[in-house]
Structures are given as structure tokens and as C-alpha cells.
Amino acid sequence: MGLVGTVVGVALGCVVWWRIPWLVPMIEHLLHVQFLPPSVYFISELPSELVPGDVVKIGVIAFVLSCLATLYPSWRGAKVRPAEALRYE
Incomplete structure (x- = not known):
């Protein structure tokens, strides 16, 4: 899930950057500002300038953080004995 979210986020960010010259006037017109x-x-x-090296760095950091975010819940879940967890359900 972290990989899919990272890829979709990077792709969506690149598309938004690419369409900024068209997107900003449209938002200005719609919001009357x-x-x-x-x-x-x-x-x-x-x-705005898209620097491919920065995009790669941000994508890698986002993926690593999403992987690290799964470690604590997994560690806590591995410590629970199945019979004890089901006893109060």
C-alpha cells in the first residue's frame, strides 16, 4: 500500500506541476480571485521547476516512512499471544 500510495502521489504531483500554467488561471476564474x-x-x-532528483528523493523518503510506520504495530501484534487476544473478544 505504501508503494502504491507513493507512486500515485508522485505521479499526481508531477501532473499537477505540468498543468500549473493551465490550472492556476482556471482556479482564479472559478474562485474570482x-x-x-x-x-x-x-x-x-x-x-516552479521540476527537478527529477528531488522527486526521486521525496518518493524514496515517502516509501521508507510508510514502511517504517508499519513496524511498531507489527512489533506490538507479534508480542500478543493469540489466545489472550481472543479471550476478551
Whole structure:
């Protein structure tokens, strides 16, 4: 599950990054707001750059953390004797 979630998250993040020039104006139009209005900010858009090395690092860290998150519950479950766990059910 951690691998599937990581792959879907990385893919969805890359698609959103790729579609930012189309997505931001659509959101601005739907919400009737302007992100970074020129009268307030010196820049009119947020520059974004997809760095493949960073995407790989983030994906690996997300997968490792999802694997580590399963260790404590597994360790606690392995310590419980089956008969004791079923006694109070």
C-alpha cells in the first residue's frame, strides 16, 4: 500500500506541476480571485521547476516512512499471544 500510495502521489504531483500554467488561471476564474496581484507583489507568478532528483528523493523518503510506520504495530501484534487476544473478544 505504501508503494502504491507513493507512486500515485508522485505521479499526481508531477501532473499537477505540468498543468500549473493551465490550472492556476482556471482556479482564479472559478474562485474570482487573483493569486499574486501585480498591485501588491513584484512577481506575477510563482516560478516552479521540476527537478527529477528531488522527486526521486521525496518518493524514496515517502516509501521508507510508510514502511517504517508499519513496524511498531507489527512489533506490538507479534508480542500478543493469540489466545489472550481472543479471550476478551
